[in-house]
Amino acid sequence: MSPVPSTTRQWILDHHPQKDEKPSQFFKLVENPLPGPEELADKNAVIIKPLLLSNDPSQRTWVGAEGSYITVKLGQxxxxxxxxxxxxSYKDGFKNGDLVWGMMEWNEYMLFEDPETHYPPGLSKLTEEQARDPGGFIALRLTGLTAYYGLLKCGEATSNDQTIVVSTAAGGTGAMVVQIAKHVLKIPNVIGIAGSEEKMSLIKSLGCDIALNYKSPTFEADLGAATPKGIDLYFDNVGGAMLDMMLRRMRTRGRIVACGAIGSYDNDNSNASVYVKELRRIIMSGVRIQGLNVTHHAADFPNGLRELEGWLREGKVKTLTTVFETGFEGVPVGMERLLSGRNTGKLLTKIVTGGRSVL
Amino acid sequence: MSPVPSTTRQWILDHHPQKDEKPSQFFKLVENPLPGPEELADKNAVIIKPLLLSNDPSQRTWVGAEGSYITVKLGQxxxxxxxxxxxxSYKDGFKNGDLVWGMMEWNEYMLFEDPETHYPPGLSKLTEEQARDPGGFIALRLTGLTAYYGLLKCGEATSNDQTIVVSTAAGGTGAMVVQIAKHVLKIPNVIGIAGSEEKMSLIKSLGCDIALNYKSPTFEADLGAATPKGIDLYFDNVGGAMLDMMLRRMRTRGRIVACGAIGSYDNDNSNASVYVKELRRIIMSGVRIQGLNVTHHAADFPNGLRELEGWLREGKVKTLTTVFETGFEGVPVGMERLLSGRNTGKLLTKIVTGGRSVL
Structure with missing residues (x-):
């Protein structure tokens, strides 16, 4: 007998988010039929049960009216x-029990049919090593690679850099940037920015020489004191006013990696999301701002992942995850948690059924 | 008998510019003594009569309260x-009648004493070829090199680029960017932006495939029609809203050269000079903004100038100058003309004495 029921619950996009709306408000839970065994066999299809979902800031842009590099349309x-x-499984290469990585849907049971109609096309099986820690693998595959290509390729960080500043340093990407900067490149002055005492302790334990609290009234002065010779590289996860503050501290020919603008995604006018005022500084100091879209490096991902896995084995970096466990009905709450900025490391939503996980 | 009088008139900075103030308001004409022949001989000094002054947008930043890479203090x-x-001349290597290039002062007669106290340290004699067209030499030396390092080094433009957009294309730098892009790199789609029919004709004659008028109500739509496949490289001389508009048209991994923000220099709050809103686009499309401060390339200037002079001889580029002739008392008016944006090509102020030039 098939373990797959005849229907699946799904979270669909009900409407584009309005200002201050929570994910549980703009998504809607529906139930739809699944194909039966004969149809699945006809289609060489695979049924997958999503177990660990990655919560990423960029997802907020997938559901906006403006569109993004990935778009979820209304009703999808x-x-x-x-x-x-x-x-x-009715497809060669996939057997029951395999753990697979790729784009999951917010379905209890997900039909994977034709790779050509899937974005990106295909799923990959986890290796035995990866399957021992699927959450760590997701962190490495997403935030690890983002940190890797952001810091080393877009930012062209090297051991010659003296001072690197990382915003949201306690987040998944930021935490990995800090560790690579300190333990791989051995940068003398790694400065991390976070918003609580707990996060500041965390990022110091990861390798930050100085941790700054952006909520402090003396933050700009603290930044000045921490960067007496200016900043060689700023890894930007927030944009806006903090980016302007860094522009005032950049060294001649300094580099900025524009990785994210999390503060702005929940804005009712996403066109006016981030205002950078200090263009004059960019010109005077010959500063470079390089936008990071990690998908542009996709062809090199196997190499990047191999290098990161090597650093992990050598103990130079570790993956940090916060796992939010929920039944399927609570999946949107994971996205809420991410946007609230309370978590540290890579946030993952683990779907448990009847109080227990299938992992 | 010395041709040098005992005093020189000078234009000094009276106060930092207030909003909407003209140069004739924030500079003040004064008269001060010059050393006599014995003192000049003691000091191995040279007296120079400034004849052709370059009018550059960046000069507006030299006199602001904020400071810049060159600063003119109050009273200087x-x-x-x-x-x-x-x-x-009482210095080896300089003789009466030599034409010299360097940082001139707004003095009728300028004392050049110790290279170490001069910024930049030293003056250079024009070659015979350069001396035949000192205005063309200034244009090549300033706007030519700015275009050269901006387009080729900061922007990394190559013959593989399909579409390049240049703002203030009828200005000194813009006009040279257009010519290098079209006649040296042979870019298929060179788009220039200007603000009048006359300037649009000019930039088409220089090599623009399409000239757009930013004052037209259909400008953004015209830009869209002119860049159906997006923009590979945008050479930005204005910043602000136009930069945002270009960010909405940039191709994946497109490049922006941040060369100037002329529209913002006359702002009463130079910190808030330019607001870039479209950071999200930089991230999504992996766009790079590279600030251009041409002085960072100074070590390579002899090479750049040699290559530009070669293109000039081959007829691939020409220098465009507008010469404003005035007596010494009208020198600030040249700066006013520049900021008004009426001129085309490189603007120069030629100082004439008693109605005639010494050149």
Whole structure:
């Protein structure tokens, strides 16, 4: 007997988010039929049970009216990068119990049919090593690679850099940037920015020489004191006023990696999301701002992942995850948690059924 | 008998510019003594008569309260890059009648004493070829090199680029960017932006495939029609809203050269000079903004100038100058003309005495 029921619950996009709306408000839970075994066999299809969903800031842009590099249209099922388990397979190369990585849907049971109609086309099986820690793998695959290509390729960081500043340093990407900067490149002055005492302790334990609290009234003065010779490289996860503040501290020919603007994604006018005022500084100091869209480096991902996995084995870096466990009905709450900025490291939503996980 | 009088008139900075103030308001004409022949001989000094002053947008930043890479303090004599003639020399290597290039002061007679106290340290004699057209030399030396390092080094433009957009294309730098892009790199789609029919005709004659008028109500739509496949490289001389508009049209991994923000220099709050709103686009499309401060390339200037002079001889580029002739008392008016944006090509102020030039 098939373990797959005849229907699946799904979270679909009900409407584009309005200002201050929570994910549980703009997504809607529906139930739809799944194909039966004969149809699945006809289609060489695979049924996957999504188990670990990645919560990423960029997902907020997928559901906006403006569109992004990935778009979820009204009425469509929401997506997350993640890991799922094959529960029924009629396709060569996939067998029941395999853990697979790729774009998951917010479905209890997900039909994977034709790779050509899937974005990105295909799923990959986790290696034995990766399958021992699927959450760590997701962190490495997403925030690890983002940190890797951001810092080393876009930012062209090298051991010659003296001072690197990382915003949201306690987040998944920021935490990895800090560790690579300190323990791989051995940069003398790694400065991390976070918003609580707990996060400041965390980023110091990861390798920050100085941790700054952006909520402090003396933040700009603290930044000045921490960067007496200016900043060689700023890894920007927030944009806006903090980016302007860094522009006032950049060294001649300094480099900025524009990785994210999390503060701005929940704005009712996403066109006016981030105002950078200090263009004059960019010109005077010959500063470079390089936008990072990690998908542009996709062809090199196997190499990047191999190098990161090497650093992980050598103990130079570790993956940090916060796992939010929920039944399927609570999936949008994971996205809420991410946007609230309370978590540290890579946030993952683990779907448990009947109080227990299938992982 | 010395041709040098005992005093010189000077334009000094009276106060930092207030909003909407004209240069004739924030500079003040004064008269001060010059050393006599014995003191000049003691000091191994040279007296130079500034003849051709370069009018550059960046000069507006030299006199602001904020400071810049060159600063003119209150009470100090204003400066301009330019060409002058040696009228009295007590220094080896300089003889009366030599034309010299360097940082001129807004003095009728300028004392050049110790290179170490001069910024930049030293003056250079024009070659015979350069001396035949001192205005063309200034244009090549300033706007030519700015276009050269901006387009080729900061922007990394190559013959593989399909679409390049240049703002203030009828200005000195813009006009040279257009010519290098079209006649040296042979870019298929060179788009220039200007603000009048006359300037649009000019930039088409220089090599623009399409000229757009930014004052037209259909400008953004015209830009869209002119860049159906997006923009590979935008050479930005204005910043602000136009930069945002270009960010909405940039191709994946497109490049922006931040060369100037002329529209913002006359702002009463130079910190808030330029607001870039479209940071999200930089991230999504992996766009790079590279600030251009041409002085960072100074070590390579002899090479750049040699290559530009070669293109000039081959007829691939020409220098465009607008010469404003005035007596010494009208020098600030040249700066006013520049900021009004009426001129085309490189603007120069030629100082004439008693109705005639010494050049």
């Amino acid at each position: 099922v929401m997506k997350s990068w993640g890991v799922g388990k094959v529960v029924e | 004599v204003m400066k301009s890059w330019g060409v002058g003639k040696v009228v009295e």
